[in-house]
Amino acid sequence: xxxxxxxxxxxxxxxxxxxxxxxxxxxxxxxxxxxxxxxxxxxxxxxxxxxxxxxxxxxxxxxxxxxxxxxxxxxxxxxxxxxxxxxxxxxxxxxxxxxxxxxxxxxxxxxxxxxxxxxxxxxxxxxxxxxxxxxxxxx
Amino acid sequence: xxxxxxxxxxxxxxxxxxxxxxxxxxxxxxxxxxxxxxxxxxxxxxxxxxxxxxxxxxxxxxxxxxxxxxxxxxxxxxxx
Numbered sequence: 001x002x003x004x005x006x007x008x009x010x011x012x013x014x015x016x017x018x019x020x021x022x023x024x025x026x027x028x029x030x031x032x033x034x035x036x037x038x039x040x041x042x043x044x045x046x047x048x049x050x051x052x053x054x055x056x057x058x059x060x061x062x063x064x065x066x067x068x069x070x071x072x073x074x075x076x077x078x079x080x081x082x083x084x085x086x087x088x089x090x091x092x093x094x095x096x097x098x099x100x101x102x103x104x105x106x107x108x109x110x111x112x113x114x115x116x117x118x119x120x121x122x123x124x125x126x127x128x129x130x131x132x133x134x135x136x137x138x139x
Numbered sequence: 140x141x142x143x144x145x146x147x148x149x150x151x152x153x154x155x156x157x158x159x160x161x162x163x164x165x166x167x168x169x170x171x172x173x174x175x176x177x178x179x180x181x182x183x184x185x186x187x188x189x190x191x192x193x194x195x196x197x198x199x200x201x202x203x204x205x206x207x208x209x210x211x212x213x214x215x216x217x218x219x
Contacts, residue, residue, distance in 0.1 A: 121218075
């Protein structure tokens with residue numbers, strides 16, 4: 001299994017992510033693309049601001065990819081996460097996984113995004129017209 | 140010993156910057172650090188939870204700290 005894990009302050013490129021995981025041995029690619037939604041609980045969101053503890057975030061994402069490849073026969077796995085200011089419709093994260101058969105690609109892709117959201121030290125702040133809030137910080 | 144603590148996300152707002160320096164007893168544990176931080180920055184206790192990372196790994200309360208460790212406060216993560 002090979003992986004490509006990056007944190008970037010530049011816009012993410014969906015096509016190059018897909019191209020990177022594609023291989024002659026693969027029978028399927030599963031891609032998750034996170035996008036900035038225009039509202040939270042009915043309240044309009046102006047933009048999101050992401051920050052990362054970069055060395056630890058990279059280390060945690062490497063662990064997740066390793067766990068996924070221990071669980072499923074994954075061929076290539078890619079995680080690209082953006083940081084900085086993102087407007088509605090922009091892409092904070094791309095996960096792409098290739099495998100010989102689709103089940104492994106679907107399962108591994110879902111595991112990677114679900115676990116990323118629980119363990120990787122990256123934070124987002126939602127900016128509203130009348131204020132801002134760090135997501136999940138308070139009960 | 141003197142240690143430097145990195146802060147991210149909401150912890151940066153609570154600590155008033157991207158890092159703070161603290162004086163701790165030698166061989167202090169993560170638990171000792173959290174106790175001291177919560178005395179100085181009571182708003183930490185209002186968070187849903189927070190973790191301490193030592194040298195880029197999540198640490199447990201009983202883990203001991205050393206002067207040159209890279210220590211960070213990790214408030215609830217929200218990437219993706």
